[in-house]
Amino acid sequence: MPMLDGSGPIDQKLPNSQIPQTQRFREFQLDDRVFVVTGGGRGLGLTMAEALIEAGATVHCLDWLEEPDDEFGAAQKRANPDFGGSLHYNRIDVRDSDNLDSVIGGIAAKYQRLDGLIAAAGIQQVTAATEYKVEDVTKMMEINYTGVFMTAAAVARRMMEHGCKGSMVLVASISGFVANKGLISPVYNSSKAAVIQCARNLAMEWGPKGIRVNALCPGHIVTPMVLKNFEKDPSLQKKWEKENFLGRLSQPEEFRGAGLFLLSDASSFMTGSSLVIDGGHTAW
Numbered sequence: 001m002p003m004l005d006g007s008g009p010i011d012q013k014l015p016n017s018q019i020p021q022t023q024r025f026r027e028f029q030l031d032d033r034v035f036v037v038t039g040g041g042r043g044l045g046l047t048m049a050e051a052l053i054e055a056g057a058t059v060h061c062l063d064w065l066e067e068p069d070d071e072f073g074a075a076q077k078r079a080n081p082d083f084g085g086s087l088h089y090n091r092i093d094v095r096d097s098d099n100l101d102s103v104i105g106g107i108a109a110k111y112q113r114l115d116g117l118i119a120a121a122g123i124q125q126v127t128a129a130t131e132y133k134v135e136d137v138t139k140m141m142e143i144n145y146t147g148v149f150m151t152a153a154a155v156a157r158r159m160m161e162h163g164c165k166g167s168m169v170l171v172a173s174i175s176g177f178v179a180n181k182g183l184i185s186p187v188y189n190s191s192k193a194a195v196i197q198c199a200r201n202l203a204m205e206w207g208p209k210g211i212r213v214n215a216l217c218p219g220h221i222v223t224p225m226v227l228k229n230f231e232k233d234p235s236l237q238k239k240w241e242k243e244n245f246l247g248r249l250s251q252p253e254e255f256r257g258a259g260l261f262l263l264s265d266a267s268s269f270m271t272g273s274s275l276v277i278d279g280g281h282t283a284w
């Protein structure tokens with residue numbers, strides 16, 4: 001039997017020709033697993049959450065939006081019951097760590113398990129460094145760094161309590177690696193560098209418990225966050241498109257595979273890494 005606890009390795013004994021058709025790519029299957037996706041009320045988090053439910057998982061999206069985006073309801077309607085997965089919503093602010101801990105504890109208690117996390121909640125602010133206000137720096141770091149860290153810690157605590165192994169994805173950005181040309185958001189970029197380093201440290205700390213932690217580092221994606229930037233400065237789109245080899249921005253759907261790969265046994269030997277998906281933006 002394959003090891004379906006995220007710790008791998010999967011069983012390689014059966015030759016592919018003998019595996020029933022329904023079990024092909026069984027290392028990507030998430031049946032019965034339970035995940036938390038912060039920032040899952042819309043955008044990249046929601047898109048990756050939908051990929052997880054298609055692979056059979058139960059997913060709780062946590063977001064500070066009073067109501068999730070219309071796309072959330074659409075994703076729930078699209079969910080094919082035959083796949084076995086389901087999508088749920090809890091309203092939280094990742095800065096409220098007590099509430100975060102209690103909501104995550106409630107989810108784990110309900111299913112008597114917790115198998116991992118996508119931490120996608122984040123904000124961005126395009127402001128020149130000389131104009132930045134201290135309260136804006138604090139807010140950015142509280143959400144983009146402390147919020148991610150406290151979410152990961154709360155999820156790990158419950159995974160350990162329930163004896164679950166599994167995987168976490170901390171959504172960083174290529175802006176954590178390079179000074180992203182044309183994106184004047186010095187604090188956002190620094191917060192993403194912190195998330196990349198956080199993933200490495202948590203991977204080291206929790207590896208022995210069978211909990212893997214990786215950072216996902218996307219290039220520019222057309223999401224509500226980025227559309228807000230274009231409203232303020234429509235010239236940004238063309239500028240950013242020129243910065244990668246494919247000459248275009250990405251769509252959230254282009255990260256579905258990455259989310260599934262990172263949370264499933266398909267990535268069972270991967271931890272402490274940063275997966276860069278950026279159309280070649282950082283390759284030159």
Ligand SMILES: NC(=O)c1ccc[n+]([C@@H]2O[C@H](COP(=O)([O-])OP(=O)(O)OC[C@H]3O[C@@H](n4cnc5c(N)ncnc54)[C@H](O)[C@@H]3O)[C@@H](O)[C@H]2O)c1
Pocket residue numbers: 038039040041042043044045062063064065092093094095119120121122123124143147171172173174217218219220221222223224225226
């Ligand atoms: N869009 C891009 O180009 C891009 C590129 C690289 C990385 N990212 C990262 O991907 C992640 C998702 O971003 P997106 O582009 O989908 O943006 P988005 O604004 O559409 O989604 C972010 C989500 O986080 C939620 N959120 C923000 N602050 C929160 C808080 N305090 N508590 C709970 N929820 C909160 C928002 O309500 C929203 O639903 C972010 O971490 C972002 O930094 C985005």
